[in-house]
Amino acid sequence: MVEAECAPRQTGSMRIGELSRLTGVAPSRIRFYERNGVLPPAGRGLNGYREYPQTAVKRLGLIDTSQRLGFSLAEIRAALAEAAPNFPSHDALARALRAKLAALDQHLKDVRARRREIEALLRSLGD
Incomplete structure (x- = not known):
């Protein structure tokens, strides 16, 4: 043992x-x-x-x-x-990082649009 x-x-x-x-x-x-x-x-x-x-x-x-x-x-x-x-490889990592960056940019764009929509709703409620 x-x-x-x-x-x-x-x-x-x-x-x-x-x-x-x-x-x-x-x-x-x-x-x-x-x-x-x-x-x-x-x-x-x-x-x-x-x-x-x-x-x-x-x-x-x-x-x-x-x-x-x-x-x-x-x-x-x-x-x-x-x-x-x-x-x-360096190229594969760079491609993956660029794709993730593009996805993050799109996500930020979507979040900003939702934020503007919420702000507009608040304004319409008089807040």
Whole structure:
């Protein structure tokens, strides 16, 4: 039993706790990303623990940044699948960012139009 717990890890791999510390992403979130196909399934050591490659640090950074910028998990999953096994190219990232920017611009335009409509309704009510 002690031998299984001390099974050697693959060179350059890390367990979920270490990956979490390096990235600031909670272990539960890392498992969520795996379940949802955004992060490739981790390999398993002889002891059954998840073993993540060093590339998982960069990938989680990309996922976290993409989510903060408003990309959905489906959009992130598609972009990463298209680029697999590598990271999205500079051109692919630029295209995705330009598309997101255009969507944000349209959203802002729509919000401004709704705001004007609400203001007009308030004026018509005498407020």
